[in-house]
Amino acid sequence: MAISTPLRFVPEDGVFALMTIDPVASLECLHDPEALAMAASLTFNDYLVFVPGTNQSRNLEAPYREEVVHFVLPQRPNDVPERFIDAAMSVPIHPTLDETHPEREPLETLGEFPWPGCFLSPFIGATVRTRIMLSVDPIVCELALSQRKRWKRYEKExxxxxxxxxxxxxxxxxxxxxxxxxxxxxxxxxxxxxxxxxxxxxxxxxxxxxxxxxxxxxxxxxxxxxxxxxxxxxxxxxxxxxxxxxxxxxxxxxxxxxxxxxxxxxxxxxxxxxxxxxxxxxxxxxxxxxxxxxxxxxxxxxxxxxxxxxxxxxxxxxxxxxxxxxAIAPLKSLVVPALSKHTATVIFVHGLGDSGLGWQPVAEMLNKELPQVKWVLPNAPTMPVTANGGMVMPSWFDILSFGFDSKEDREGMLKTVYSLNQLISAEVDAGIPANRIVLGGFSQGAAMTLLTGLTGERKLAGLAVLSGWLPLRANFKSMVSDHAKSYPIFWGHGAADPLVRHDLAVKSVDFLRESIGLNTSPRCRRADRAILQLVSWR
Structure with missing residues (x-):
């Protein structure tokens, strides 16, 4: 499979694009697909679609297969199979930034969709739950719709x-x-x-x-x-x-x-x-x-x-x-309002490469169980991420290595802690007591949830940590607040998480229990429905 380079595509006529994925090219483009779509004058009713990578035997002049056409129609934006989404979110593989052939994981398909041989994007932290998915390959793309929609790529000049x-x-x-x-x-x-x-x-x-x-x-x-x-x-x-x-x-x-x-x-x-x-x-x-x-x-x-x-x-x-x-600018957040009288707030912090929008469906689903809760879903600033080859993407701090055992971006973490505390203060100023505010996060956002909650002046109702770890352990004892050990914490982690490994979470939990006597739930038992457990934890 040929390695492609980042390219820009411009529509000649129409708003649909069908492009193939590449582990190197996709990194630069996937960090903000909505922004890239706007740059291409697309709207949120238009879709950029994931398809398999090309190979040397493929006829690059032929149009793509008809089976995927239904997938891009704006009238049917929810035709994304659920297992396809889950696979793309939970089975990332590390990209190679040199000229060697990258290893790829087969994408779990639903029946024959899209078709056998499809490969998963290795973009770390990419979200395909947003309204636009983007991947690129250096070929001219054709779609066999009711009328042909063509995309062409820029030549080098x-x-x-x-x-x-x-x-x-x-x-x-x-x-x-x-x-x-x-x-x-x-x-x-x-x-x-x-x-x-x-x-x-x-x-x-x-x-x-x-x-x-x-x-x-x-x-x-x-x-x-x-x-x-x-x-x-x-x-x-x-x-x-x-x-x-x-x-x-x-x-x-x-x-x-x-x-x-x-x-x-x-x-x-x-x-x-x-x-x-x-x-x-x-x-x-x-x-x-x-x-x-x-x-x-x-x-x-x-x-x-x-x-x-x-x-x-x-x-x-x-x-x-x-x-x-x-002087740090306040975070911009997506807010899902309470369905009944607002008496509690959940601030949920997304992971690397994601946005608050990626967690909106979860907030809306849980709103039915928790109608009194307002959800605040902040968006991370964009910055170069060292572990992803310096690519610019939404991130709460710089990640120097996905081994998480190297030098940490202490300054970036503390800036995010400050920003999250601003969000907490805004809720308190609006009349919601600190003991009615839950701070939660996923992956990188879960790490910031722990650091913010356990070092903050206010004692919140609790913390929700999903696939996270404790950063700055070397300095943590000098930073921890007096009320940290009495914090109720829900901690869930995927046992097969290839990025934030399960053993890293176990070490973090053990460190917190031994150093400050922290109590977490569940106590590392296996659970198939972590979100339901999180709801019942309230």
């Missing part, structure tokens, strides 16, 4: 031209604002002072003249008419007086001033650019580095190792960290 057009669009959008920057500065890279933040940049007039500052902008999510173009703009700042500084305190005052500029830029990222609004998809930590033109650090820095200077550095770092946390 077409894709290069498309990339050039996107750069020009970014330049024109930036030059259309009142900031006064020349388009020549787009994409310029400097190394003198780096100030990174996750939004459109600061106003020229708020900066000190001279020198260089680079603002790097995170990719901006596409949705509801928003822009999807990363921007990089270079500013200037005079470094001469930095060389004349002899007092470390002056240095850190300067550093704090530049970081304040970055925070002000974050606040301005909601302004309109033309007729479209910028949407901040994630916030990078503000980082400022000073050096002279040769790349050397200022000569006074060795004095920072004095006791007083170290204390000052620690104090300024703590102050800056608290301010940085306060």
């Amino acid at each position: 077409d894709r290069h031209r498309q990339a050039d057009r996107e750069v020009e669009v970014a330049r024109s959008i930036w030059s259309s604002t009142d900031s006064g920057y020349e388009s020549d500065s787009f994409g310029t890279i400097t190394n003198n002072i780096n100030l990174s933040c996750g939004s459109v940049g600061a106003d020229k007039h708020s900066l000190i003249d001279g020198g260089h500052i680079e603002l790097e902008f995170a990719p901006i999510g596409l949705g509801e008419g928003e822009l999807d173009i990363p921007l990089t703009v270079t500013f200037t700042h005079d470094l001469k007086r930095m060389e004349e500084m002899s007092d470390p305190f002056e240095f850190f005052l300067e550093k704090e001033a530049l970081e304040r500029i970055g925070r002000e830029a974050l606040e301005r990222n909601k302004r309109e650019v033309g007729s479209r609004k910028i949407k901040q998809s994630r916030i990078l930590p503000l980082q400022v580095e000073f050096c002279d033109q040769s790349g050397r650090m200022p000569r006074f820095l060795p004095s920072l190792f004095s006791t007083a200077a170290v204390a000052l550095v620690a104090y300024l770092y703590l102050v800056w960290t608290s301010k940085e946390m306060a």
Whole structure:
């Protein structure tokens, strides 16, 4: 089976696409299929459909088989067999990012659907329960519908031209604002002072003249008419007086001033650019580095190792960290309202690559059993995930290895803890007591559920952990709250989970029981209907 590369498809006529899956190509495209569909001018009534990968003996000129046509009709959007969904959610395989032939797992089929030989997408954490599924293969796709719908792929030169057009669009959008920057500065890279933040940049007039500052902008999510173009703009700042500084305190005052500029830029990222609004998809930590033109650090820095200077550095770092946390944008959430009087809230945190929308059917199903409960389903920001080859996807923190035994993204985890605590505070402010709020999550979201619930100031009604693990175990005892050991916790885990292994969950449970005497339910007994047990656990 040939390995394909990420390609962009454009409809010539019609709104249906039938494409094959590839473990490398699908990673980039599947992280936000709805956004990609919007970029292709599709609507939520249009469908991109999973089909088997190609092989060397297949006639690439032939149209795809008629058996799948019923699957893509927008009038019948629920024709996805349930076992097909379950298999795609629970049997992911690890992709290979080199040129070797990737191993693939056969997809469990329902009868003859789609047909024997179908392969499962190895995208880790992908959700096919959303309204759009996407996979790609470098061939022209034809559908045998009532009238033919054709999709064509860009040739290499077409894709290069498309990339050039996107750069020009970014330049024109930036030059259309009142900031006064020349388009020549787009994409310029400097190394003198780096100030990174996750939004459109600061106003020229708020900066000190001279020198260089680079603002790097995170990719901006596409949705509801928003822009999807990363921007990089270079500013200037005079470094001469930095060389004349002899007092470390002056240095850190300067550093704090530049970081304040970055925070002000974050606040301005909601302004309109033309007729479209910028949407901040994630916030990078503000980082400022000073050096002279040769790349050397200022000569006074060795004095920072004095006791007083170290204390000052620690104090300024703590102050800056608290301010940085306060600048984190609130999470956007999908809300499923209570069917009767609202007296309780469940905040449920999705897993890697998913969204709140992926858990909406579960919330709506359980709403019938729990009519007094409002469901808050937050959406993770998008970020590069190291373990997935740096692909950008919805994630609560960076995962450095799927072995979960390497260095952890402590900073990213703590930012998510802060954001989830904001959601809890919002419910309390709305009149729901903390002891009527349950925090739950799946996989990566379950890890954040544990970390947030067991370290938070408020004692919630309980925690629901599905296929999760305890992160930051090395530091956990110093972080845990006084009431953590009295927390009721429902803990369920798939015994055959290939990603977050069952033994990792068992080790996490054992650690919590031994370290703080935590009580969990069920006590590692086998259960076929975990969701029903979770409902009865209330």
